[in-house]
Amino acid sequence: MSYDRVRETDPAVADALASERERQNDTLAMIASENHASEAVMEAQGSELTNKYAEGYPGERYYAGCEHADTVEELARERAKELWGADHVNVQPHSGTQANMGVYLAMLEPGDKILSMELEHGGHLSHGHPANFTGKTYEVEQYGVDPETGYIDYEDLAATAAEFEPDIVVSGYSAYPRDIDFERIQGVADDVGAYHLADIAHTTGLVAAGVHSSPVGVADFVTGSTHKTIRSGRGGIIMCEEEYADDVDAAVFPGAQGGPLMHNIAGKAVGFKEALEPEFEEYAQQVVDNARALGERLQEHGFSLVSGGTDTHLVLVDLRESHPETTGKDAETALEEVGIVLNANTVPGETRSAFNPSGIRAGTPALTTRGFGEEACREVADLISRVVDDYDDESVKAEVADRVDELTDEYTLYD
Ligand code: DSN
Numbered sequence: 046m047s048y049d050r051v052r053e054t055d056p057a058v059a060d061a062l063a064s065e066r067e068r069q070n071d072t073l074a075m076i077a078s079e080n081h082a083s084e085a086v087m088e089a090q091g092s093e094l095t096n097k098y099a100e101g102y103p104g105e106r107y108y109a110g111c112e113h114a115d116t117v118e119e120l121a122r123e124r125a126k127e128l129w130g131a132d133h134v135n136v137q138p139h140s141g142t143q144a145n146m147g148v149y150l151a152m153l154e155p156g157d158k159i160l161s162m163e164l165e166h167g168g169h170l171s172h173g174h175p176a177n178f179t180g181k182t183y184e185v186e187q188y189g190v191d192p193e194t195g196y197i198d199y200e201d202l203a204a205t206a207a208e209f210e211p212d213i214v215v216s217g218y219s220a221y222p223r224d225i226d227f228e229r230i231q232g233v234a235d236d237v238g239a240y241h242l243a244d245i246a247h248t249t250g251l252v253a254a255g256v257h258s259s260p261v262g263v264a265d266f267v268t269g270s271t272h273k274t275i276r277s278g279r280g281g282i283i284m285c286e287e288e289y290a291d292d293v294d295a296a297v298f299p300g301a302q303g304g305p306l307m308h309n310i311a312g313k314a315v316g317f318k319e320a321l322e323p324e325f326e327e328y329a330q331q332v333v334d335n336a337r338a339l340g341e342r343l344q345e346h347g348f349s350l351v352s353g354g355t356d357t358h359l360v361l362v363d364l365r366e367s368h369p370e371t372t373g374k375d376a377e378t379a380l381e382e383v384g385i386v387l388n389a390n391t392v393p394g395e396t397r398s399a400f401n402p403s404g405i406r407a408g409t410p411a412l413t414t415r416g417f418g419e420e421a422c423r424e425v426a427d428l429i430s431r432v433v434d435d436y437d438d439e440s441v442k443a444e445v446a447d448r449v450d451e452l453t454d455e456y457t458l459y460d
Contacts, residue, residue, distance in 0.1 A: 046062075046066075046084075046087070046088075046091075048062050048063055066459055069081065069458060069459065070453060070457070070458045070459055071384060071450070071453050072384040072385070072386050072449070072453065073384060073385045073386065073411075073412060073425060073449060073452065073453065074386055074411035074412070075385060075386060075387040075407045075408055075409070075411070075412065075425075076386060076387055076388050076406075076408060076411075077219075077220070077247065077358060077359035077387075077388075077406050077407065077408025077410070078219070078246070078247060078270075078273050078408070079273070079408070079410070079411050080272065080273060080274065080276045080410045080411050080414055081276075081411050081414045081415065081458055081459075082272065082276055082277070082278070082279075082312070082316065083276070083315075083316070083319060084459070085315050085319070086276070086277055086278055086312045086315045086316045086319070087312070089278065089308070089311035089312045089314070089315045090278050090279070090308050090309055090311065090312035091308065092308050092311055093308075094113070094114060094117065094307040094308040094310075094311050095306075095307070095308040097110070097111070097113075097114050097307050098304045099111045099114040099115075099118075099304060099305055099307050100298060100299070100303060100304050100305070101298065102118070102137075102294060102298075103115040103118050103119050103122075114307045114310075117307065117310055117311045117314050118136060118137075118305070118307070118310050118314075120314040120317075120318075121136040121310050121311075121313045121314035121317060122134045122135075122136055124314060124317035124318055124321060125282060125284070125313075125317055127321060128253040128275075128317055128320055128321060129249075129252065129253055129259070129261045129267070129284055130259070130261050130262060131261050131262075131267070131284035131285070132284075132285070132286045132287050132290075133284065133285050133286065133287050133289070133290035133293070134282065134283070134284050135147065135282065135283040135284075135293055135294055135297050136271075136280070136282055136310055136313055137297050137298060137302065137305040137306075137310070138268075138280060138281030138282060138283060138297055138302070139280055139281060139302060139306055139309075140270060140279075140280060140281045141169075141171070141244065141246040141268060141269060141270035141281045142169075142170070142171040142177075142281070143281050143297075143301060143302065144244075144268035144269065144270070144281030144282060144283045145169075145171040145172070145179075145215075145242070145244060145268050146171070146178070146296075146301050147268075147283050147293055147296045147297040147300070147301055148213075148242050148266045148268060148283060148285075148293065148296070149179065149182075149183070149213070150296035150300045150301055151289065151292040151293045151295070151296035151300070152212070152213060152240055152266075152289075152292070153183060153212055153213060155182050155183070156182075156183065156184060157183055157184070157212040157213070158183065158184045158185070158186065158209060158210065158211040158212045158213075159172065159173045159179060159183045159184070159185045159186075159211060159212070159213055159215060160185075160186050160187070160188065160202075160205060160206055160209055160211035160213070160214045160215065160239070161173045161185065161187055161188070161214075161215035162187060162188055162189065162190075162197075162215070162216075162218055162221070163187040163188070163189045164391065164399070165391035165392070165393065165395045165399070165402075166189040166190045166218075166221075166393045167190070167218035167219060167220040167221035167361075167393075168187070168215075168218055168219065169218070169219045169244065169246070171244075172215045172244070173185030173187065173215070186205060186209040186211065188201055188202040188205050189201070189393060190221070190351075190352070190393050192393055192394050194352065194353075195222075195223075195351040195352030195353065195393060196223055196352055197221070197223070197225070197226075199226065199229050199230075199233070202214075202230070202233055203233045203236070206233050206234070206236070206237045206239070207236070207237060210237055210238075210239075211234075211237065211239045212239055212240065213234075213239055213240040213241070213242055214230060214233060214234040214237075214239050214240070214241050214242070215241075215242045215243075215244060216230045216241065216242070216243045216244070216260070216264070217242075217243045217244035217245045217246065217247075217248075217260070217268075218244075218247070219246065219247060220359065220361050220390055220391075220406050221357075221361075222336075222340075222350070222351065222352055222354070222355035222356065222357050222359055222360055222361050223352050223355070223356050223357070224257060224258050224356040224357070225243075225257075225258055225260075226258070227241075227243055227258055227259070227260035227263045227264055228263055230243075230264075231260075231263050231264055231265075234265075240265045240266065241260075241263075241264040241265050241266070242264065242265065242266045242267075242268065243260030243263070243264035243266070243267045243268075244267075244268045244269065245257075245260060245267060245268070245269045246268070246269050246270040246273060246281075247273055247274065247357070247358065247359070248269075248274060248357060248358070249269040249270065249271065249273060249274055249275040249282075250273065250274030250275035250276060250320065250325070250328075250329050250332070250410070251274050251329050251332065251333065251357060251358060253275060253320055253325070253329070254320075254325055254326045254328070254329030254330065255326065255329075256326075256329045256330050256332075256333050257333075257356070257357060261284055265285065265286070265289065266283065266284070266285045266289065266293070267283070267284040267285070268281065268282065268283050268284075269281065269282050269284075270282075271313045271316065272316075273410065274329065274332065274358055274410050275316060275317075275320055276316055276319070276320065276410070276414065277312060277313045277314075277315065277316020277317055277319070277320065278308075278309045278310065278311065278312015278313040278314075278315065278316055279309055279312065280306065280309045280310070280312075280313060282313070283297065328413060328414070331413050331418065332358045332409050332410050332413045333355075333356065333357060333358060333409075334418075334419055335409035335412060335413050335417060335418065335419055335422040336355045336357060336358050336359060336360055336408070336409045336422075337354065337355055337419075338419035338420075338422045338423050338426075339360060339407065339409060339422040339423070339425060339426050340354050340355050340360040340426075341354070341423075342422075342423040342426035342427065342430075343360065343362060343426045343429065343430065345426075346426065346427070346430035346434075347367045347430075348362050348364075348367050348430070348433075349362065349363045349364075349365075349366045349367055350362060350363070351363055351392055351393060351404070358408050358409055358410050359406055359407065359408040359409070360406070360407050360408075361390060361392060361404055361405075361406050362404055362405045362406075362407065363392040363403060363404050364376065364403055364404060364405065364433070365392075365396070365403045368433060368434075371433060371436065372389070372397060372401050372402070372403065373388075373389030373390060373397075373401065373402045373403055373404050373405050374389045374400075374401045374402075375436055376389065376405050376432075376433045376436065377389040377405060378436075379432050379433070379436035379442065380405075380429060380432055380433070382442055382446070383428070383432055383442050383445040383446040383449055384446055384449035384450070384453070385425070385428065385429060385432070385445075385449060387405055387406060387407045387408075388405065388406055389401065389402050389404070389405055389406075390402055390404045390405060390406035391403070391404060392404035407429070409422060412425070412456075414458075415456040415457070415458050416456045417456060421452065421456070424448075424452075425452075428445045428448060428449065431444075431445055432445050
């Protein structure tokens with residue numbers, strides 16, 4: 046995109062947009078929740094549908110002139126059903142958090158009980174954090190991973206559920222590198238008469254491609270965001286069985302949202318079409334293979350991975366053993382200086398703070414989109430190791446930055 050018309054109106058924003066494109070082209074995006082959408086998805090998101098109000102659902106809108114909005118939303122819904130095998134889909138949530146809000150609003154009353162994973166063990170703000178509306182509206186109890194293994198402690202989860210008697214059990218995580226036994230968590234929820242919400246925000250693409258276990262048809266509700274591993278337009282999605290469809294739809298609109306972001310729904314439809322192509326399965330498998338290669342090479346360099354590895358698109362590095370004096374922020378800052386963009390992250394048993402935690406989280410969805418394979422990801426692990434080992438050494442950082450430049454030139458992204 047040229048941004049010529051933005052430039053005529055607003056050079057300051059045009060400069061920022063062009064600079065952001067350069068930033069994405071010239072750096073390695075390893076924030077596990079990020080990806081690079083196709084030009085087709087971005088074009089759809091920038092379409093005239095940004096102008097259209099379409100409160101309601103296809104065929105039942107509150108405004109005139111919605112025929113093309115209906116076409117787009119129907120396509121997004123039908124493609125989502127095919128991708129994930131869902132009975133009912135709502136593609137209107139503005140984000141993953143708003144998708145979760147839709148389910149809570151549909152099924153819970155204020156004061157009801159949520160059982161979810163602790164944030165520092167890989168959970169999410171919208172699963173009941175005190176700073177989030179969920180923590181303020183509902184009673185929350187949390188479970189975690191086994192501190193020794195880094196895997197979900199399913200027995201502890203069952204025991205906590207029996208004692209707490211939640212109304213809803215939340216699974217699906219933001220920094221958990223392992224596959225999830227959704228059947229077992231559904232069993233826990235069934236035993237205590239609770240609903241089960243599986244939030245697959247991070248793994249939507251892996252689940253759609255069959256390279257991660259699917260909660261669809263297992264959990265009562267499945268939510269996700271649509272711009273992470275599934276690489277479509279930005280926003281959220283809810284999937285459920287037909288029996289909950291009316292409640293969920295009413296909770297999203299008019300319960301939690303007004304007019305849907307139809308331009309984003311167009312981006313979702315286009316991205317879902319791309320994900321239905323056979324190449325997407327190869328992409329998703331490569332994301333996981335790349336994360337494994339990255340993690341194994343980091344381990345060869347002495348880094349400690351939470352759970353000892355990964356089954357997904359991300360690795361969670363606990364720096365405390367290998368680099369006890371280095372915080373996650375130290376590593377994040379130094380790596381950003383060389384063009385490797387990832388995030389500091391809490392780790393199970395965190396001994397620092399959420400703002401300056403002891404770990405880093407690194408994901409491979411965006412690198413894989415620009416063509417990285419396992420050998421290139423092993424090299425990225427080498428580069429990360431060099432920088433974290435000597436993050437004050439300017440000559441090391443300069444050498445690594447040069448190599449990042451070469452890699453971004455070799456694996457091109459946007460024109
Ligand atoms: N911000 C996302 C992440 O990085 O995991 C979750 O919403």
